[in-house]
Amino acid sequence: MTAFVDTAARSPRSMAWARRRRAFGSFCRDFSRSRSGMFGLGFLVVIIVLALLAPVLAPAWMLDVTKLLDQPRFAPPSLDHPLGTDDQGRELWVRMIWGARVSLLVGFAATAVSMIIGTVVGIAAGHFTGWTGGLLMRIIDFFLVLPSLILAIVLSVVLSRGVWTIVIAIGLTSWAGTARVVRAQTLSVESRDYIERARVLGAGHWHIIVKHLLPAVLPLVLANTTLTVGSAIIAESTLSFLGLGDATLQSWGSVLKNSMDVSAATAGYWWYVLVPGIAIVLVVLAFTLVGRAVETIVNPTLRSR
Incomplete structure (x- = not known):
């Protein structure tokens, strides 16, 4: 029994x-040593937790204008209204928490579509x-040369309006950069001796791609993913700002x-503009900090610096 366990422990898979x-x-x-990366990660964890707890912290009825007839409109930030109210008397902090759910969902889902397409095509x-x-x-x-925002706008107009339409539009227009990076890494790995040795031993395309190329490019894909989420959130905000999002969702x-x-902006309701704008900037900055920290770890050149 002991010999069997020792043999299994020394198996190639183990x-x-x-x-x-x-x-x-x-x-x-290595990531824990990066102060900027840890700060960005901590901030993102707080935002994600708030988004997940939106039904508990801010019940859906707080967005129903028919139940907010006594709420003041365009109330500035105060103790009673921490982030102020909008033109219909809804609390901005409630809209921001619920809006984080949609913005993060689109950011993560569109990035997943982009990363999958870019990785497959690049390899x-x-x-x-x-x-x-x-x-x-x-x-x-x-x-790469096609204006991605214009293409995303066209897709959002042609397809039925909704969150998943925006996900598809952003995902289908933002994968080329990832594919270029993955292709460069694939060419570098292809020139190594163990790839040639695998071919000589009879390894097929599927074996080489799954066993050797994919594990080699995944660290770069991970670093690129954290950077792409921020861009996807900006793209979603842009499309929603242009009126191409789902009007029924925050x-x-x-x-x-x-x-x-x-x-x-011109009427003096500055909080109505600054609150969502600052939220987008901070979340994108947090993803950028995390992405740069991951890129520094997985890139030997940056790590040596």
Whole structure:
């Protein structure tokens, strides 16, 4: 029995998982040393917790204008109204908490779509040679030069209006940068000796991609993911600000659009504009801090500096 356990412990699969656990532990230790990364992560955790607890902290009836007839409109920030009220008497802090749910959902979901497409196309463009790799590179170049915001606007107008339409529009227009980075890393890995050794031993395309290329590019994909979430949140806010979002749901972009509709900036209702604007800036900054910290860890060149 002991011999069997020792043999299993020394199996290639168990050794691989042991290396991954050590690598993950080392990554966590390195990340914990980054003050900016930890600050950004802590801020994001607070925002995510508030968004998840929105039904508890701010029940849905607090957004129903028919139940807020006694609420003052355009009330400035005070003890009674911490972030002020909007043109319909709704508390801005309530709208911001509920809006965080939509903005974060779109940010994470659109980034997931973008990362999946970019990783698959990037690995394929770097691994396959000949006309296949050339065709994939031309597709990547096309999406790189195409104005992504304009394409996202077109998709949002053509498709039925809703949150998932925005997710698809952002995801389908923001993957090219990731694909370019993944392709460069794939070409670097392809030139290493163990890839050639795997080919000589009879490894097929699927084995090389899954066992060797994908684990090698995942750290860069992870670093790029944290940076892309912030861009996706900005894109969602832009589309909602332009009136292309779901009018029945709260988002930070829709709050900004409402403030524009009532000319809050020129009428002196500064809190109506600043609150959602600062929230977007802080969340995007937090994702950027986390992304830079992760990029510093996974990129040996930056880590050496």
